[in-house]
Amino acid sequence: MRLLYIGAESGTSLQRAAAFGRIGYDVLHLSPYAHLPPHWAPWLNRAGGPGIDRLVAKGLGRRIGEQHFDFATVDCGDVVGPAALNVIRAVASIVVNYNADNPYLNPSSERLRWSIFHRTLPHYDLVVAVRRNGIEEMMARRGARRIETIWQCADEVVHRPLSPALEEESRWSSEVVFVGTWMPGRGAFMARLIERGVPLAIHGSRWKRAPEFRLLEPFIRSDHLEGFDYTRTIAEAKIALVLLNGQNADLHTTRSAEIPAIGTAMCAPRTPHHQRLYKEGEEAVFFDGADDCADACKRLLADDSRRQTIAGAGHRRTFANGTYNEILARRIVDQVADMKRGGAL
Template identity: 45%
Template structure:
């Protein structure tokens, strides 16, 4: 099929683009964020403005940019990833050049966490042929907001990126750890990390913004600042005996991409106990789950005394994630086929 992909060209979005291409589709990529430039205004200020206001005064620039990039081309599917900058007139235009227009959004536009960022998306939502989301709460909110059709999915790991790679001696020197958390600082995460350290968990934290944590001075020796991309992200997880997965409370998450990426990389997944996680993995056999930070500490400290048990659970988790099929190729085709069968 001829697919127009509109979304960011970084992060996990790149993985979805490549998944579509691996499946043999002809994919044209347009990044709406490239259409936001305003002379003499720094990019960081534009970012802040779009996040706080939903691109007031800028959305028309994006719509013009997208139309110019598309030109006279037509497509079987327009696949919008997130859609925070695409207004109703832009989606209406897409419907004239594509058989179906779908939206897949990993974030949660229906809660106040991201301030005004989703203003434009919410006005355009009723025009999409299909809205795909991985949260029941988001699916219900999308329906109330006027979505024609809503598809409940799971997030996914990537077939090509997330795999049990072999680490070199240099990799092990850089990434070897007993327990790792890979993720951005959020206000609720600092106290969790600090408590784990206080309990004696040999923790290493990778990710951006941790210097903003009120607990940073106590965490500093455990933190490797900066975002990990590509194989460095995989190596940091692969180099750990146990990798912790945390959820965004503000986003109402019951699982995230880490829920699949960590087991797919071949590392033991230790995460918050939720209905989604319990549906995906057998607790204590294919992953380990906790309700409190002290239970997390107890699990980590106990398991670290039994390396063979860690390997057994990690291997079982790897088999389970592949059995479940929670990978990008299946995800993107579920969304596209769901829209075309509409």
């Protein structure tokens, strides 16, 4: 079986493509960004990316050639417009979109980034999105036809506990860690944790933009992390924090699956999604605001036995939740098979 996978050749997109390979698909993974000019992102965000669809269509057409596939998956799809989708559909009778972001808000919180995606959305055979309040209605209003909603996923290979030989003290070790990009509000949250005496380590991009940067700077360990560096940084922390992107209406995020999968105790906002995924105080700890987070972290750091018990229980719960990429891949494959049986081509 052959799959055409259109998505970034890095990060979680690369992990999802690899998961399809592990469940038995011969995957041709092509990046739609490969032949775009260096400053395509501001061009898309500020002007809606006129001409990007044509460039992507041309680049994909050259690389696909005369090959044919059982189906295609477009990961994200921010630069895949109707012209590019026509190229994909010529070689794959069913085309699926998976988008872990939230391009369905009206108005969008991200300027014009999703302009191309919105034009293409009604033409996908299946659209897979992350669970959020009212997401199905938002998707339908944007023109999505067949809709599937899922929990964010960790990866079976990338996000797993480290072997004991790798658990020695290193420059990645920390008491409490947050791995993520700066966004408005996050600087103030971290500053409050520091003021409350939480032994914090921060990894991620854009933190120099934080108004509180001078206070935060001594606690910032590195820029953006991926792959093993990301996993090791979380695995070598006693507690890992989850913060949500309010502009995306998130009630959980990839960290909500990845941190327990790696085997570290998770401290996350108290939301209906987190409360549904994990038993509070047994499989994860939750907070309402920075002061509550600081108190929760201090209690866990003072009780190694309880912290380790929560980390182990949270790890086991990820398997019961099924929040892994191979399970997501099989779910998409089942939907495609159902469409083929029903003649939805």
